[in-house]
Amino acid sequence: MTNSTTVKPYPLLFQPLLKERVWGGRSLEQFGLELPEGPIGEGWMIGDHPNGTTRVVNGAFAGAGLDDVRKQYGASFFGTKGEEFTGDNGRFPLLIKLLDCNDDLSVQVHPDNGYSKLPPGELGKTEMWYVLGAKPGSKIIYGLQPGKSRDDVARALQDGTIMDVLQLVDVQAGDSFYIPAGTVHALCAGVLVAEIQQNSDTTYRLFDYNRPGLDGKPRELHIEDSLNVIAYEGSGATRMTTELAAPQQWxxxxxxxxxxxxxxxxxxxxxxxxxxxxxxxxxxxxxxxxxxxxxxxxxxxxxxxxxxxxxxxxxxxxxxxxxxxxxxx
Known part of the structure; x- marks a missing residue:
């Protein structure tokens, strides 16, 4: 790899990691990505995680993994607020994805950093979605119905009425959703999103529509963990529909x-x-x-x-x- 002292900083592009998912499709092809066969649900566009690290495709660092750049560049690359992520045991703090939801995702929830049963070395997961495209009538699951308790959710799982305690909301291109840890959520069929999230791959599935996974067997559910980490009193989730009138304003x-x-x-x-x-x-x-x-x-x-x-x-x-x-x- 090129010595960082000889390289001026420049914007980095990466080779996406394309991941097969039971709910995926082929819509990521519209971004010029060459998809492998099968239902491709996730493009990890910028990632530095044990489950996938993206590699630079442009400039002096072409071929290097984001982890290599992180270790070599240090805080001058990530900034003073990212110093804690730059050591040999560090990890880039964010994970950037594009998601193609050809079918409904599982109803799921993510833990926060303080959850005692996190896998070793793993983080909690707070994320946000920006809707790049949505077919007419598209929806997502976004939180519980008001006033629902742990007992209500557990009972609904037992009697097959879990969908009755969830909020289903309409979505269109340009919508954004902030999803703090503890928010029950699921993207549904027909939605294409950009996801910015904590660098974590921890998801607890609450319900998966009793469907088989890619191997023909039911996917694992995480009922107890899900019930433990749901924010029943509210997680602070917020949503926006944005129409930008004036350019050059954040x-x-x-x-x-x-x-x-x-x-x-x-x-x-x-x-x-x-x-x-x-x-x-x-x-x-x-x-x-x-x-x-x-x-x-x-x-x-x-x-x-x-x-x-x-x-x-x-x-x-x-x-x-x-x-x-x-x-x-």
Whole structure:
């Protein structure tokens, strides 16, 4: 790998890790991704996790894993707020995905960092969704019906009425959903989303529609863990429907202890800069254009996810597109 002292910081693109899921489809092809056979539900676009690490495809670090870059660049890459993630035993703090929901996902819930039964070395999982596309009539499961207790949920699971205690909400492109740990949730068929989340792969399935998995057998459920971690008094989940009228203005979609996510519409040239505090992740939602910096430029299209080092400094967005910006709060 190239010695970091000889490389000026630049925006990194990665080779996505494409993962087969029983609920997946082929819609990620619209982003120019070459899908393997089968139902592909997840594209891990930027990841540094034991279950998958993405590799750089552009510039001096081409071929290097995000974990390699993390260890070599250190805090100058991630920013002062990311110092705790940079050691040999560290891990990039966020995981960025594109999800194609050709069928309903399991009804699920994620633990927080303090849950005593987390797998060794694993984190809790707070996340947010931005809806890139939704077929007419698409819905998601988003929380419990008001006033439902642990006993109510356990009873509904036993008598087969679990769907009656869940909230089902309509979705359309442009909607965003903040999903703190403890929120019962599920994407449903016909939805295409970008997901920004804590770097965790821990999911507790509460209900899976009694369907077989890819191996023909029922997928494992995690009833006790799910009942333990649900936030029955409310998790702080919030949702937004956004129509951006003015370009070149950031609108906050989600803010948590782990990430801040903003949305903007780019028209023409927009000069920006990273800060020493944090890296920046850009997710292009629609349209197209370029990301430029003093030493180069990259063309961008829908579905592209770029990681900008904290030390990059001045850069600009040029063209006509909608973009998400994520960084450490």
């Amino acid at each position: 609108l906050t979609l989600a803010e948590s202890p782990y990430f801040r996510v903003e949305k903007a519409k780019v028209e023409g040239e927009w000069k920006l800069s990273t800060t020493p505090d944090s890296f920046v992740i850009l997710v292009v939602c629609d349209g197209g254009g370029e990301v430029t910096w003093p030493d180069g430029r990259i063309g961008v299209k829908p579905g592209d996810c770029l990681l900008l080092p904290a030390s990059l400094g001045d850069y600009a967005l040029e063209g006509a597109f909608t973009v998400l910006r994520s960084y450490l709060p």
